[in-house]
Amino acid sequence: MIVARREAWTGRLFLIVLMVVTVVPFVSLFVTALHPSGTYPAGLDWPSEPRWSNFVTAFQAAHMDELLMSSAFIVLGVVPISLLLATLAGFAIGHLRMAGRRLVFLLFVLGLTLPFEGIITPLYYQIRDMGLLNTRWAIILPLIGLFMPFGVFWMRAHFISVPGEISEAARIDGANTWQQFWRIHVPLAAPAISSLAILLFLWTWNQFLLAIVLVDDPAKRTMAGALGAFQGQWGTDIPLLCAGSLLVLAPTLVIFLIFQRRFVSALLQGSLKG
Template sequence: MKTTVRENLTGRVLLVLLMAVTLLPFVSLFVTALHPSGTYPSGLSWPADPQWGNFLDAFRAAGMGTLLYSSVLIVLGVVPASLLFGTMAGFAFGHLRMPGHRAGFLVFVLGLTLPFEGIITPLYYQVRDMGLLNTRWAIILPLIGLFMPFSVLWMRAHFVTMPSDLSEAARVDGAGAWQLFRRVHVPLAMPALSSLAILLFLWTWNQFLLAIVLVDDPAKRTMAGALGAFQGQWGTDIPLLCAGALLILVPTLTVFLVFQRRFVAALLQGSIKG
């Protein structure tokens, strides 16, 4: 009994410490953003006169409305396509298991080891030759390809656990491969699909490197990518820069808080099945 109490206490202490370490950067950003514009705050001192208007000033200075529109367009271009292709490929690798599926799946697994930074130079020249530089397609198309390995691996992990009896029963009723995929397995894969959609949304929204390298116009970047231009213009105004960074975090934080139950449920479902 004493051992159990000690373990529970240790776990709670570690959890509190981890939470404090995680929240400290956000608290620092928030407190700094409330200092008067143009000052250089030190530490976590709360300002005597909090400048809540810094958030509105940062919103206007960065043109957040235009950036929000651009980010939504990029997300709508990347996430649905990645979900569709990843689900279809995951179903083929995990359930249909067509000839050569092991070798094909190995290629996708190797794709997980490919860092964005390692391909940015050849990717730049390829996008340039395609005439897509300084367009949103320069972000959308590479992200779809770069997200494919993880999307396929994630969905295959779900489909490989599906009992074959479901497919056999559907085939007896005359269902083909497409009907089997669309009417039987996709509805059962909604927890995995929703959690993958959340991850893809977060990664796309926070994409920084491709946005600043492949797109010169900040209005056509993601919000995180446009922060580079905002930093160059307001880099000496630390409170305004912190306010802009927090505004960029709001959509991703909101999405995660709203869908966190579904996301955690999908992760636990995968651990139980696996």
């Protein structure tokens, strides 16, 4: 009993420390953003007169309205196509047990070890030869391919745990493979699909490297990628730079807070099945 209580308190203490380590940098960023423009605040020193106008200035200076539209277009180009392809591939590898599935799955697993930084140079030349440099497609198309290994791995983990009796019963009722997929397995996979959608949204919205290397026009980048140009223009104005960073982080934070229960439930569902 004493050991169980000690473990419980140790776990709580660890979570508190982890929360503090995670939250303090954001609090420091927020406090710094409220200082007068052009100053160099120290630590968590709360300003005597908070400058809330810094957020408005940063929004206007970075043309956040254009960046929001650009990021939304890139997300709409990446997330739905990636979800569709990953779900189809995960269903084929995990549930249909197609011929050669182990080799195909191994290739996708190897893709998980491929870092963006390792392929950015050949990717640049390939995108250039396709005539897509400085367009949003230069971000959309590579991200779809780069997200496939994880997306297929994620969806396969769900479909491989679905009992085969479900498909067998549907087949007896006259449903073909396509009907089984859309009418039975996709609704059952809703938690896994929605949680994967959240991850893909966060990764796409926060994509920095591809946006910087493949797109010269900041207005065609993601919000995180455009922050590089904003930093170059306002790098000496620390409060304004912090305000711009918070504006970039705000959409991803809101999305995660709204869908966190669905995301956590999908993770727990996978752990219980696995």
